[in-house]
Amino acid sequence: MxxxxxxxxxxxxxxxVMHLQRQNRANWLDHENTVKALRTAxxxxxxxxxxxxxxxxxxxxxxxxWIIRRYWETAxxxxxxxxxxxxxxxxxxxxxxLGRAPLCMRARQQVMTVMEGYSNLEYDLESGGRxxxxxxxxKRLIELTGAxxxxxxxxxxxxxxxxxxxxxxxxxxxxxxxELVEIGGAFRIPDVIRQSGAVLVEVxxxxxxxxxxxxxxxxxATAAILKVHTxxxxxxxxxxxxxxxxxxxxxxxxxxxVINDVGSGTLQPLEVQGTAEPTVQECIAAGFDIxxxxxxxxxxxxxxxxxxGKKCYIEALKKEPLLRALRIDKLSLAxxxxxxxxxATGAANEMIPGWSMLHxxxxxxxxxxxxxxxCMRLLGDYGWRVGVVxxxxxxxxxxxxxxxxxxxxVEVAPLGASAASVAKRxxxxxxxxxxxxxDNALIFDVRCMLPGDDDVLAERLLQIVAGKLA
Ligand SMILES: *Cc1c(COP(=O)(O)O)cnc(C)c1O
Numbered sequence: 001m002x003x004x005x006x007x008x009x010x011x012x013x014x015x016x017v018m019h020l021q022r023q024n025r026a027n028w029l030d031h032e033n034t035v036k037a038l039r040t041a042x043x044x045x046x047x048x049x050x051x052x053x054x055x056x057x058x059x060x061x062x063x064x065x066w067i068i069r070r071y072w073e074t075a076x077x078x079x080x081x082x083x084x085x086x087x088x089x090x091x092x093x094x095x096x097x098l099g100r101a102p103l104c105m106r107a108r109q110q111v112m113t114v115m116e117g118y119s120n121l122e123y124d125l126e127s128g129g130r131x132x133x134x135x136x137x138x139k140r141l142i143e144l145t146g147a148x149x150x151x152x153x154x155x156x157x158x159x160x161x162x163x164x165x166x167x168x169x170x171x172x173x174x175x176x177x178x179e180l181v182e183i184g185g186a187f188r189i190p191d192v193i194r195q196s197g198a199v200l201v202e203v204x205x206x207x208x209x210x211x212x213x214x215x216x217x218x219x220x221a222t223a224a225i226l227k228v229h230t231x232x233x234x235x236x237x238x239x240x241x242x243x244x245x246x247x248x249x250x251x252x253x254x255x256x257x258v259i260n261d262v263g264s265g266t267l268q269p270l271e272v273q274g275t276a277e278p279t280v281q282e283c284i285a286a287g288f289d290i291x292x293x294x295x296x297x298x299x300x301x302x303x304x305x306x307x308x309g310k311k312c313y314i315e316a317l318k319k320e321p322l323l324r325a326l327r328i329d330k331l332s333l334a335x336x337x338x339x340x341x342x343x344a345t346g347a348a349n350e351m352i353p354g355w356s357m358l359h360x361x362x363x364x365x366x367x368x369x370x371x372x373x374x375c376m377r378l379l380g381d382y383g384w385r386v387g388v389v390x391x392x393x394x395x396x397x398x399x400x401x402x403x404x405x406x407x408x409x410v411e412v413a414p415l416g417a418s419a420a421s422v423a424k425r426x427x428x429x430x431x432x433x434x435x436x437x438x439d440n441a442l443i444f445d446v447r448c449m450l451p452g453d454d455d456v457l458a459e460r461l462l463q464i465v466a467g468k469l470a
Contacts, residue, residue, distance in 0.1 A: 006049045009060040010067070013038055019068060029075055037078075041070035087453045089435040091407055091445030093357045094264075094397025096184065098434065100296040100303075101397070102353040102450070107301060107338030114334040121330050134318070136333060140340045141308055144267050145280045147291070149314035151307045152336060157187050158326035159292035159305030160261050164196035164226070166317040167257045167290070171223035173198045176209035178235060179228040183263070183398060189228055198223070207235055211242040214250055224257040225250070227288075229278065231263035231398030244278075248287030257289045257313060264399035265293020265306065267343050270358070272395075275403045280308060289313050295336050297397035300352035302335035304328055357448050358395060362406050368446045369408035375458035376410065382465045383415040391445045409436075409445040412461065425464050431456055 011019075016038050020027055029037060045067055048054045058066070086098055094100050103111070114121075124131035134151055141150035153159050164173060173193055180202065182188040193200040201222070203213040214225060227247060242250075244260070251258035260283045270277045277298065283291045290313055295304025305326075307314060317323065328336075342351045349355045360368075369388045376386050389411040392404040414422050419440045426433040426442075433456075436443040444457060 006054060006056055006058060006063070007046060009058065009063045010042055010045065011060065011064050016064065016067060019064060027075065028079055037071050037074045038067065040074060041067045044070060085431055087431060087433040087457060088448040089433055089444040089457070091391055091393025091409065091447045092396040093354050093448055094297050094395060094399060096397060101300045103302065103335055104300060104339055104342055104352045106341055106351065107335040110334040110338030111331050114330055119330065133328070133333060137337050137340060140344060141306065144340065144343055145284055145308040147284045147308035148311040149309065151314050151317055152328050152333065153305040153323065153326040154328055155303050156261070156263065156292055156294040156305040157192065159307050160192055161196045162317055162320060162322055162326055163259050163290050163292055163307060164193055164198045165322055166320045167259070167313065168198035168223035170197060171199065172201045172221045174201045174203055174214055174217045174222060174225045175228065176204045176241060177202050178204060178206050178209055178241065179230060181228055181230055183231060207238055208240045209242070211246055211250060214242070214247065218254050218256070222256055224259055227260045229261060229263040230401065232401050234402035244283060244286035244288070252287065258287065259290045259292070260288040262291055262293045264297035264397055266298040268348060270298065272400055272403050272405065275400050277399055284308060295332065298354065298399050299339065300354045301339035302332040304332050304336050360407070360447055362408065365408040365446055369410050372444065372446055372449070372454040373410045375454045376412065376461060378462055379412065379465055384465060385413040387411050389443065391443060393445055393447055405447070407445055407447045409443045411441050411443050413441040422464060426460060429460060433457055433460060
């Protein structure tokens with residue numbers, strides 16, 4: 001009886017639509033979807049009322065407000081994006097799960113320019129006819145790497161697959177047993193070789209491969225020698241691989257193509273604690289015919305796979321039908337061009353976020369951590385302990401394997417809640433925050449935190465602490 005009475009106070013849909021129109025608030029749903037969302041809100045209210053879960057004394061105005069509030073919640077959900085900005089408080093610079101390299105300003109601007117409308121992506125402005133999308137970065141890559149030619153594809157996995165398919169399909173490829181790596185995300189060198197249609201010939205042992213091992217494996221069916229950078233692990237102790245130039249000489253003496261998958265691939269020297277990443281220039285100079293590397297690791301651009309090498313091979317790969325399936329998208333290409341420009345200006349270390357994060361010194365990071373802690377001082381009022389701690393993090397993205405970067409972070413020990421539960425709540429919300437949890441405390445490594453992240457983090461923690469004790 002009472003339920004029926006309250007059901008009669010539900011306004012008509014048209015009345016609710018008019019109410020929304022009078023509200024001075026942007027409604028992104030069109031009429032049809034507005035009506036649909038209102039009907040859903042009404043039916044929820046109806047169910048609650050029928051179960052007796054609504055105060056029977058609610059006036060018509062209050063019923064209307066309830067439905068309108070519910071409507072806006074639904075409308076927000078419709079436009080909520082799944083792919084979000086996340087604050088990286090893990091200290092891992094090229095975190096694959098968090099989107100790898102953050103883009104530099106010039107790359108972001110170039111993406112904006114290209115995405116807003118039309119571009120000369122495959123249009124030759126001089127001739128007024130068809131152009132080539134690869135031309136936009138080829139010249140720059142040649143200048144930067146010292147190679148004769150260059151090509152870009154979707155990612156480095158695609159670059160390796162294209163190189164092997166184009167050069168060695170149906171033929172043999174020799175790889176050292178110490179380099180049959182798994183990069184993660186199901187990228188395993190033996191699988192990629194199989195996929196490309198080439199036949200893998202393993203030589204040497206896990207820890208040592210000699211030049212003679214390669215030499216003995218060469219036969220008329222051999223097309224190439226592939227070297228793979230051991231990106232995510234370090235072999236220590238009694239180890240050895242031939243020098244790069246030695247391997248290239250052997251390949252060329254036998255008319256073989258020699259390919260180097262350098263993984264992260266850097267265009268400028270990077271050495272931390274005695275571990276150095278090979279530069280692409282070094283590999284080209286050593287004699288490799290094709291060098292492949294990623295765009296979104298140390299290079300600092302978006303997802304892309306780069307191939308630099310001899311003109312005859314790059315030209316042949318450009319004719320591979322497979323290339324069409326692996327081609328780079330215009331937004332990634334724009335990000336790549338913008339990023340490469342910073343290498344040409346000589347400002348990569350300052351302008352490319354990944355590089356400044358990698359090179360941030362412990363004193364700089366300590367200062368940043370102190371500043372971040374300062375933002376969080378109100379947490380102390382709730383009994384949460386906050387302090388600056390030393391951290392050790394990784395470069396990530398298949399670079400500098402085994403190298404621990406000494407840094408600083410803010411440690412927060414919550415009171416009356418487990419650190420894991422607070423970390424979980426930090427991952428929800430408009431801008432999720434990803435941090436570390438250690439000994440029932442949260443650690444916010446400041447190395448990869450961007451300007452303004454500290455305020456967002458502090459505000460979110462305060463919301464959580466205040467909400468909890470309210
Ligand atoms: C990361 C990596 C790849 C895969 O590169 P993506 O750009 O992620 O496809 C391939 N080989 C090596 C050695 C790597 O480190």
